[in-house]
Amino acid sequence: MYYKFDVVIVGAGGAGLMAAMQLPNASVAVLTKVYPTRSHTGAAQGGVAAALGNVEEDHWKWHMYDTVKGGDYLVDQPAAEVLAREAIDAVYELEHRGLPFNRTPDGRIDQRRFGGHTRNYGEGPVRRACYAADRTGHMILQTMYQNAVKNQVRFFSEYLVLDLLMNDGQACGVVAFEIRTGEIHTFHAKAVLFATGGYGRAWRVTSNAFACMGDGMAIAYRRGIPLEDMEMYQFHPTGIYKVGVLLSEAARGEGGKLLNGKGEYFMERYMPTLKDLAPRDIVSRCIIQEIKDGNGVDGKDYVYLDVRHLGAEKIAEKLPDITDFARNYLGVEPITEPVPIQPTAHYAMGGVPTDIDARVVIDAQWTPLPGFYAAGEVACVSVHGANRLGTNSLVDLIVFGRRAGKHMAKFIAENDHATLPDEPEAYSRELVDHLYSSKGGESAANIRSTMQNEMDDKVFVERTESGLRKALDSIAGLQAAYSNVQLQDKGKRYNTEIVEAIELGFLLDCAEATIHGGLARQESRGAHFRIDYPKRDDANWLKHTLAFKGEKAHDVRLDYKDVILIDDPIFKPKERKY
Amino acid sequence: MNVLIRIKRYDPERDSKPYWDEFRVEADPIDRLLDALNTIKWTMDGTLTYRRSCAHGVCGSDAMRINGRNRLACKVLMRDVGNKVTIEPMLGFAVIRDLVVDMEPFFEKYKSVKPYLINYDNEPGTERLQSSEERAIFDEGTKCILCGACTGSCPSIWGNPDWVGPAAIVNAHRFIFDSRDQAGAERLNILAKRDGVWRCRTIFNCSDACPRGIPVTDLIEQVKRTIVYNDPKGV
Numbered sequence: 001m002y003y004k005f006d007v008v009i010v011g012a013g014g015a016g017l018m019a020a021m022q023l024p025n026a027s028v029a030v031l032t033k034v035y036p037t038r039s040h041t042g043a044a045q046g047g048v049a050a051a052l053g054n055v056e057e058d059h060w061k062w063h064m065y066d067t068v069k070g071g072d073y074l075v076d077q078p079a080a081e082v083l084a085r086e087a088i089d090a091v092y093e094l095e096h097r098g099l100p101f102n103r104t105p106d107g108r109i110d111q112r113r114f115g116g117h118t119r120n121y122g123e124g125p126v127r128r129a130c131y132a133a134d135r136t137g138h139m140i141l142q143t144m145y146q147n148a149v150k151n152q153v154r155f156f157s158e159y160l161v162l163d164l165l166m167n168d169g170q171a172c173g174v175v176a177f178e179i180r181t182g183e184i185h186t187f188h189a190k191a192v193l194f195a196t197g198g199y200g201r202a203w204r205v206t207s208n209a210f211a212c213m214g215d216g217m218a219i220a221y222r223r224g225i226p227l228e229d230m231e232m233y234q235f236h237p238t239g240i241y242k243v244g245v246l247l248s249e250a251a252r253g254e255g256g257k258l259l260n261g262k263g264e265y266f267m268e269r270y271m272p273t274l275k276d277l278a279p280r281d282i283v284s285r286c287i288i289q290e291i292k293d294g295n296g297v298d299g300k301d302y303v304y305l306d307v308r309h310l311g312a313e314k315i316a317e318k319l320p321d322i323t324d325f326a327r328n329y330l331g332v333e334p335i336t337e338p339v340p341i342q343p344t345a346h347y348a349m350g351g352v353p354t355d356i357d358a359r360v361v362i363d364a365q366w367t368p369l370p371g372f373y374a375a376g377e378v379a380c381v382s383v384h385g386a387n388r389l390g391t392n393s394l395v396d397l398i399v400f401g402r403r404a405g406k407h408m409a410k411f412i413a414e415n416d417h418a419t420l421p422d423e424p425e426a427y428s429r430e431l432v433d434h435l436y437s438s439k440g441g442e443s444a445a446n447i448r449s450t451m452q453n454e455m456d457d458k459v460f461v462e463r464t465e466s467g468l469r470k471a472l473d474s475i476a477g478l479q480a481a482y483s484n485v486q487l488q489d490k491g492k493r494y495n496t497e498i499v500e501a502i503e504l505g506f507l508l509d510c511a512e513a514t515i516h517g518g519l520a521r522q523e524s525r526g527a528h529f530r531i532d533y534p535k536r537d538d539a540n541w542l543k544h545t546l547a548f549k550g551e552k553a554h555d556v557r558l559d560y561k562d563v564i565l566i567d568d569p570i571f572k573p574k575e576r577k578y
Numbered sequence: 579m580n581v582l583i584r585i586k587r588y589d590p591e592r593d594s595k596p597y598w599d600e601f602r603v604e605a606d607p608i609d610r611l612l613d614a615l616n617t618i619k620w621t622m623d624g625t626l627t628y629r630r631s632c633a634h635g636v637c638g639s640d641a642m643r644i645n646g647r648n649r650l651a652c653k654v655l656m657r658d659v660g661n662k663v664t665i666e667p668m669l670g671f672a673v674i675r676d677l678v679v680d681m682e683p684f685f686e687k688y689k690s691v692k693p694y695l696i697n698y699d700n701e702p703g704t705e706r707l708q709s710s711e712e713r714a715i716f717d718e719g720t721k722c723i724l725c726g727a728c729t730g731s732c733p734s735i736w737g738n739p740d741w742v743g744p745a746a747i748v749n750a751h752r753f754i755f756d757s758r759d760q761a762g763a764e765r766l767n768i769l770a771k772r773d774g775v776w777r778c779r780t781i782f783n784c785s786d787a788c789p790r791g792i793p794v795t796d797l798i799e800q801v802k803r804t805i806v807y808n809d810p811k812g813v
Contacts, residue, residue: 034629035681037724038637052704095705098695098758100713100720107707132720138636139720146694180674209632245634325634328653329608445620488624493591494675497624 001185005029005154006412008174008189010161010216013039014137014397015376015404016195017144018090019358020153021097022405026412029187030153031176033160033211033499036145040197040209041397044137045322046250047129048094048394049117050087054108055127060084062119063128065570067392070116070279071349071385072526072536073573074229074544076564079381082356083392083399090398091130099143101132112318113253116279116389121570122578125277129391134248134321140394159185160499161215162428164192164223164372165421171372172418175428179499182492184432186424190417191371191408194220194352194360195401198377199510201503203345203460204452207239207246216378218506220352221513225362225369226546226559228380229350230510231517231528234388235461237283239344241302243329247322247341249390252276254318256307258287259338260295265306274578281387281527282578284343288461297340304338311335343461347393348377348510349384349527350517353546356381358404364546364561371418373408375400382544385563386526435501440484444501447478447485451511459515464531468519475512476553482508513547516556521545538573581605581656583614585626586666589675596673599623607657611665612640615651627676635789638725642677643668648727648787668730670739684726687742691750691768696761712757715810719752719797721790728784728794734777741777742769744784744794751797755810770805778802 005027009016012032016039020028032039051058064084068075095101095109102110111127119126132139148155158179165173165186173188196216200208221227237258238247252258257265257276270286271278278286291301307315307323312335315323319334326332326339352374353361358381360372376397383396454474458467482505489497523537524530548557565571581603588596601622603614612630619626629639633652640651643666645659671679697706722745729735729743750769754762769775775798784794800810 034631034637034639035685035724038631038639040632040637042723043632043634043636092703092705096697096701098753098756100716100756101705103708103710103713105710107709109705135636135721138723142720142722149689150692150694209637211631243634321636328655329610329634331608443620449620491589491591491625493589494627494678496627496629497619 001183002188003029003185004188004417006189007191007193007408008187009193009195010174011039011195011197012036012155013041013195013197013376014140014144014394015401016193017148018398018401019193019195019375019405019408021144021147021151022402023409024151026409028153029156031156031159031161031174031187033158033179035157036148036155037141038211039141040212042138042141043209043246044394045134045246045248046253047112047114047131047136047391048091048140048398049114049128049391050091050130050395051084051128052088052091052109052111052130054104055111058119058126058128060088062121062126063087063117065121066117067383067389068385068571069122069576070389071387072576073542074232074382074385074525074563076382077566077571078564079356079383083383083395086399087395090402094140094143094398097143097147099132099139101130112250113277114390115249115252115277115283116274118274125274129253131250134250134319137394140398160502161219162431162502164219165424166223167418167421170370170418172420173424175425177428177432180494182495184425184428186420188417188420190412190415191373193373193375193404193408194378195376196378198348199507200345202451202507202511203455205239205242205244205342205456206345207236207244208345213503214506214510215503216374217351218509220360221509221549224548225352225360226548227350227513228353229382229517229545230348230513230547231521231545232349232386232526233345233514234280234347234349234527235284235343236280236346237287237343238305238341240325240329241340241342244344245325245329246344246346247305247325247339251305251307251319251322254314255310256305258283259304259306260290261297261299261303262295266290266295271578278578279387279389284461285529287343302340302342305341306338307334308336308338347388349380349382349386349388351378351380354379354381356403357407358400359407364559371411371415373404375404386528431502432498435485435487435498436490438484438486440486442481442484442486444485444504447481448504448507451475451478451508455511459518462529462531463518465519468515472515472519472553475508475515479508479553509549512553512556516547516558517545520558542573579605579607579656579661581614581659582662583618584664585676587676588673605656607655609656610652611644611654611656611659611663612651614656627678629678636723638723641668641725641727641730642666648731650725650727650789653789668726670730670732670735671726681726684729684745687746688724688749690742691746691765692761693749693753695753695756695759697758698760706758708757716752716755718792719748721792722748723790725789727787727789731783731787733781733783734779738777741773744778744798747775747798747801748792748794751801754801754804766805769801775802775805
């Protein structure tokens, strides 16, 4: 089929739906490979930061400072300013659209503490995270979907996007695979927004949904668009041991603490001011250090999250979902027992490079690709730099999803549809036909499993040159095997085996870019910690990685672009202490 | 533990009618049933078809009928199903393939109750005020993940596929009782009709099925009482 819209949005999580809300008078299609309310935004728990100052003094500039410092100064500072300033209005917009925030005694939006968010440039924790119990992301997703229903947004649910269409240096649509029928469709558009989320399934222990396969990043990458700062991948400190399901930082925001096998609340030793509320990269490294020092529980590779002292009532009111997770998946009762946790793959700081209007920029000179936008985890604005603060992912979605929508509204008013390229579906049909017809005998599940083990083992919290090199060799071998993936399911109707195989190709591309960026970056910054280069090196590495796809895994070309600083001494890069 | 998994299969492209398939899976007692389905799909039979995404009970993709009750496969642990488990697609929905059912009619019913905030006043410069007590009245309904487990467990739906069903009523309740909303009467009028709340026979299957612990039947009763007495606690 051929469809024509003004705007095509790929992904129906927070960023995609927030953008759709800004386009009430345009013809908009939202393509999503899962039903909109299944999007992974719904799994976010703790809160969305905005300096409302409802419960104590706060300022957007403090939020900006925390974001820049939390990102270990790899943040583009004007983007962080936009994030912190516009978070306030965006949160009010969510409330006006119906989001049921928890309330203060005087009926305003309540706010809680979260990691790395401080008052007065680092003096101590501040209550900045607006929340709805521990299901804030769920409420954002539901609220946005409700508004999309209200605005009669046209959804194409269970459509997997395979390709971005470009012609003459301009984006002009996408090609999608309809899962229910196996048919391929062309969507012709003036503007395309990728809001496809992250790629946490490249690791085995992950908080991410099965849908988080790096689709948008890989599709852009294959079309010659670089991926920025992919080595900056966040491992959240408190995933349920072995399962990876997240126990929100809100648990520590409400007073929970990390406990080692010797019964010691060890974060006080590492970070005397913020303790358990230090940023995630630091807390994850401290946990790994404790385990290396033999302080894991029973000598194993986990420690505890302890919320017992909060009491049953507060736990039930503020942290109901995550206590359920602990009960359900571990059989542990958090009211009376500490909960086994370990760092879990969680969030991509890197992604498709964009400017502050969510326009995709394709080189170190910030050249935009007209008509192509990206927002949310798939994008790298870069507001998270080398380490994202808790709650800032939801802020990113609503602020830059909104800006993407507003900019697209202007763009489609000023531009016509670009002509489609010849045979727009050729690439996608070949991809699908190859998988249907291949007799190479390889199993996609085996390849994915091997990749996940390699990533867990060598591209984790601590990295080394030799480990990364081995991981790259593995990925190269897995990509070769991938070209011989053979399906058991040759049916057209709701074929999830071919969907998984296509997604595996996306994951391998994202893994490749991640490892290349990490190999080249010979320093330790934020989430990227190199045992062989343990110090941050601003003289050589205060710059963003741009990875361009080559023929094979070893052929990636790297380029770099400067981090944008602003002229204000408070934001000058300095050593990060908490 | 070794588990025998019986699954109702049906691919309309190939099969003239549904049939039972069986698999033996080696599983850890604390594995999720979803993990066992993945083991089958990834190592035994790539054609097995089901939905899944978040794998921890918040996205609502993998609702299915497990040993006769609607559950999310990612919230059921192997130790709780024993050595033999039977899995079917949810009743009351058309089967697309194996455990995947057609959710479109479900979402159409959801949309029919105006499941969004309606407020005709100008938006204030900051937030609208709401007390914690006002918010608590509709809190339960905000937990809904639209998985369909309640609606698919309801005998009234099995008999009357046109009925709006429990999930839609829960989502109407969520706005009818939100102090910021001004369209409660519109929704009550919709739900007072033939295919509204009155086909609910208080069977409580929905409350039992809800993976989020929402007291679905209670919320439906509150809507009924409001239609009759203009008071959710009316008698």
